[in-house]
Amino acid sequence: MTLDDFYAIIPAGGVGTRLWPLSRKARPKFLFDLLGQGQTMIQSTFARLASICGPEHVAVSTGAQHVDAVRQQLPHLGEDAVFAEPIPRDSTAAIALATAVLARRHGDQIVVGSFAADHVVRDEGAFTMSVRQAVAAARAGYVATIGIAASRPSTAFGYIHQGRSLAEDVPDAPDARLVTEFVEKPDAATAQAYLATGEYRWNAGMFVMRADVVLGCLQRYKPDLYEAVTTIAQAWDQGLEPRQAAMDQEWAGIEKIAFDYAVAEPLSAAGGVAVVPGGFGWDDIGDFNSVAALLPSSNRQNIKILGDSDQVSYLDSAGDVVVPAAGRAIALLGVNDMVVVDTPDALLIAPRSRSQEVKDMVSKLSEDGQENIL
Amino acid sequence: MTLDDFYAIIPAGGVGTRLWPLSRKARPKFLFDLLGQGQTMIQSTFARLASICGPEHVAVSTGAQHVDAVRQQLPHLGEDAVFAEPIPRDSTAAIALATAVLARRHGDQIVVGSFAADHVVRDEGAFTMSVRQAVAAARAGYVATIGIAASRPSTAFGYIHQGRSLAEDVPDAPDARLVTEFVEKPDAATAQAYLATGEYRWNAGMFVMRADVVLGCLQRYKPDLYEAVTTIAQAWDQGLEPRQAAMDQEWAGIEKIAFDYAVAEPLSAAGGVAVVPGGFGWDDIGDFNSVAALLPSSNRQNIKILGDSDQVSYLDSAGDVVVPAAGRAIALLGVNDMVVVDTPDALLIAPRSRSQEVKDMVSKLSEDGQENIL
Numbered sequence: 001m002t003l004d005d006f007y008a009i010i011p012a013g014g015v016g017t018r019l020w021p022l023s024r025k026a027r028p029k030f031l032f033d034l035l036g037q038g039q040t041m042i043q044s045t046f047a048r049l050a051s052i053c054g055p056e057h058v059a060v061s062t063g064a065q066h067v068d069a070v071r072q073q074l075p076h077l078g079e080d081a082v083f084a085e086p087i088p089r090d091s092t093a094a095i096a097l098a099t100a101v102l103a104r105r106h107g108d109q110i111v112v113g114s115f116a117a118d119h120v121v122r123d124e125g126a127f128t129m130s131v132r133q134a135v136a137a138a139r140a141g142y143v144a145t146i147g148i149a150a151s152r153p154s155t156a157f158g159y160i161h162q163g164r165s166l167a168e169d170v171p172d173a174p175d176a177r178l179v180t181e182f183v184e185k186p187d188a189a190t191a192q193a194y195l196a197t198g199e200y201r202w203n204a205g206m207f208v209m210r211a212d213v214v215l216g217c218l219q220r221y222k223p224d225l226y227e228a229v230t231t232i233a234q235a236w237d238q239g240l241e242p243r244q245a246a247m248d249q250e251w252a253g254i255e256k257i258a259f260d261y262a263v264a265e266p267l268s269a270a271g272g273v274a275v276v277p278g279g280f281g282w283d284d285i286g287d288f289n290s291v292a293a294l295l296p297s298s299n300r301q302n303i304k305i306l307g308d309s310d311q312v313s314y315l316d317s318a319g320d321v322v323v324p325a326a327g328r329a330i331a332l333l334g335v336n337d338m339v340v341v342d343t344p345d346a347l348l349i350a351p352r353s354r355s356q357e358v359k360d361m362v363s364k365l366s367e368d369g370q371e372n373i374l
Numbered sequence: 375m376t377l378d379d380f381y382a383i384i385p386a387g388g389v390g391t392r393l394w395p396l397s398r399k400a401r402p403k404f405l406f407d408l409l410g411q412g413q414t415m416i417q418s419t420f421a422r423l424a425s426i427c428g429p430e431h432v433a434v435s436t437g438a439q440h441v442d443a444v445r446q447q448l449p450h451l452g453e454d455a456v457f458a459e460p461i462p463r464d465s466t467a468a469i470a471l472a473t474a475v476l477a478r479r480h481g482d483q484i485v486v487g488s489f490a491a492d493h494v495v496r497d498e499g500a501f502t503m504s505v506r507q508a509v510a511a512a513r514a515g516y517v518a519t520i521g522i523a524a525s526r527p528s529t530a531f532g533y534i535h536q537g538r539s540l541a542e543d544v545p546d547a548p549d550a551r552l553v554t555e556f557v558e559k560p561d562a563a564t565a566q567a568y569l570a571t572g573e574y575r576w577n578a579g580m581f582v583m584r585a586d587v588v589l590g591c592l593q594r595y596k597p598d599l600y601e602a603v604t605t606i607a608q609a610w611d612q613g614l615e616p617r618q619a620a621m622d623q624e625w626a627g628i629e630k631i632a633f634d635y636a637v638a639e640p641l642s643a644a645g646g647v648a649v650v651p652g653g654f655g656w657d658d659i660g661d662f663n664s665v666a667a668l669l670p671s672s673n674r675q676n677i678k679i680l681g682d683s684d685q686v687s688y689l690d691s692a693g694d695v696v697v698p699a700a701g702r703a704i705a706l707l708g709v710n711d712m713v714v715v716d717t718p719d720a721l722l723i724a725p726r727s728r729s730q731e732v733k734d735m736v737s738k739l740s741e742d743g744q745e746n747i748l
Contacts, residue, residue: 347703361687
């Protein structure tokens with residue numbers, strides 16, 4: 001099975017507020033090497049997808065202010081493969097515009113797949129196998145998602161409830177199943193119950209679908225959004241001026257809505273969504289606690305260091321997450337289970353257990369008039 | 375009573391290891407404004423003493439590497455009023471050399487007083503009154519010390535046990551008493567017992583004495599040190615070359631011993647030491663906990679900030695000591711009772727309760743090969 005008809009779209013949007021001060025509005029988390037792997041998140045994502053469909057089949061959808069940084073980090077990204085958004089309009093608009101433009105260029109039987117710029121995938125071979133099954137299901141007319149094997153009862157992710165097997169309908173996707181329901185982030189007890197049934201998987205927001213199928217869904221579920229995006233797509237490759245004029249006219253008025261709500265949920269109720277299993281070691285690096293969980297342990301004290309470990313000295317300290325990103329020495333004396341993020345213009349200190357509340361700290365900094373470091 | 379015969383010596387020696395990374399080997403604590411008063415410790419000390427005996431009667435004894443910084447901070451310090459030590463030889467050598475040189479210049483009936491460069495004195499008027507009584511006792515032939523009213527059972531200071539009143543012997547020092555004993559830093563129970571008796575005061579290491587008296591003591595108790603210092607003092611004002619030659623020959627071989635042990639303790643046993651009370655609000659800023667205790671409280675959370683408080687934002691945090699000395703924003707989320715010292719090349723984080731152990735952290739940094747930031 002070749003994947004010549006497959007195009008990957010990378011929505012690179014999230015600011016990553018809970019990863020402040022590493023992640024900033026002006027320089028979001030996908031531009032950083034959050035796991036110390038020698039590649040930024042978007043570089044890893046691009047490489048992973050380019051190895052499946054070739055670099056010329058990968059596009060990036062991002063904020064206009066990040067285009068230069070994205071192009072600098074992705075030298076193999078095609079000239080026409082960037083969709084710059086003057087203001088963010090959420091994932092439905094991003095996926096719809098890229099799909100509509102690609103369909104005009106390559107025909108509406110192409111399969112597009114959307115994969116966030118800031119996710120971690122451990123096993124690239126397994127990821128490729130999942131994508132291949134998703135593409136097969138997409139060719140058969142399904143909107144296909146990849147359901148991540150839930151390794152813990154996480155309350156940070158939405159879940160996918162799996163139904164009957166689609167192996168007979170789609171021979172090239174033997175593990176595909178129908179999605180009976182997408183469910184929101186559950187509480188801990190509900191998450192535990194989901195895991196016990198064996199019927200639920202994490203929703204990683206990865207969607208693979210034929211262009212005509214998804215555009216048809218949009219026309220049905222979100223006609224205004226569909227019309228606006230179609231207008232822009234018609235102008236897109238007519239030159240910079242028509243493109244700009246169409247964007248100026250249509251973009252700001254487009255509804256801000258996540259693809260899950262606009263398409264995946266209503267379509268699943270109509271039996272149009274397939275899920276293929278993803279067992280490739282996935283994570284969404286949402287906060288410094290996730291960063292810590294993904295960094296290798298390199299000392300007895302389980303102090304996770306993202307950066308040059310020679311810059312960190314510690315005494316009677318354990319379990320900390322330290323980011324020495326300012327080129328300075330960091331000395332920890334009796335400091336346990338804390339997050340210390342040291343950047344040239346801002347320093348954050350917090351307990352690991354409050355990693356999620358870093359977004360509240362960012363709000364406080366905004367109140368304190370510290371916008372310039374956010 | 376005039377004080378024309380009184381000369382003040384400021385030994386500026388201690389590195390202040392427990393105040394790292396603010397205090398450094400190359401820039402010790404006396405060169406810093408540790409209380410945010412707009413004056414460094416040595417500037418406050420100089421001003422306090424100069425107001426008593428005139429700036430031309432104040433000398434500083436310090437490491438050769440600190441002479442330039444000291445002169446820069448003390449523009450009114452006399453040309454011949456600096457005693458530069460190529461290597462530290464402790465307080466007896468520092469006091470002995472300055473006294474011997476001053477005695478050759480001004481006669482051995484002058485009174486010299488030694489006051490550390492890094493102590494805090496709240497009430498300068500009360501300090502002056504104590505010094506005047508100490509000078510009177512010194513003129514009468516006593517080595518006089520100032521015994522600080524103990525405000526708490528501190529285990530960080532040595533204590534002075536007071537004996538009979540000397541009011542009849544020294545009419546100008548009505549509150550002077552004989553010292554029966556100097557005692558080492560006690561444990562908490564002993565310190566509590568001392569306070570209960572009302573007979574003990576803190577030893578702040580301030581000594582006031584006639585030059586001939588202290589030089590006589592040195593000749594008796596430490597003859598080798600006395601000989602070496604006398605040799606240097608004879609050469610001191612003969613020009614830079616003879617001075618340098620004498621220092622090269624004698625200084626390194628001088629015994630390293632604190633003045634308390636070399637003179638004050640043996641002389642007190644012989645009934646030669648007087649103590650006058652000091653009730654002027656004194657502290658030795660030994661660690662960041664002392665810094666915190668001395669800084670004014672300016673917010674409900676009792677977060678003490680040494681520096682620009684606009685640089686510190688906090689959420690659900692209290693009781694911290696923060697030194698924003700790197701010009702960066704510091705964000706504290708759920709951080710309680712911690713010390714955070716932020717300098718351009720080094721960051722320290724520790725609980726306040728472990729402030730004393732910062733010296734161990736410095737040893738660890740030395741082991742870790744971080745000598746360049748110590």
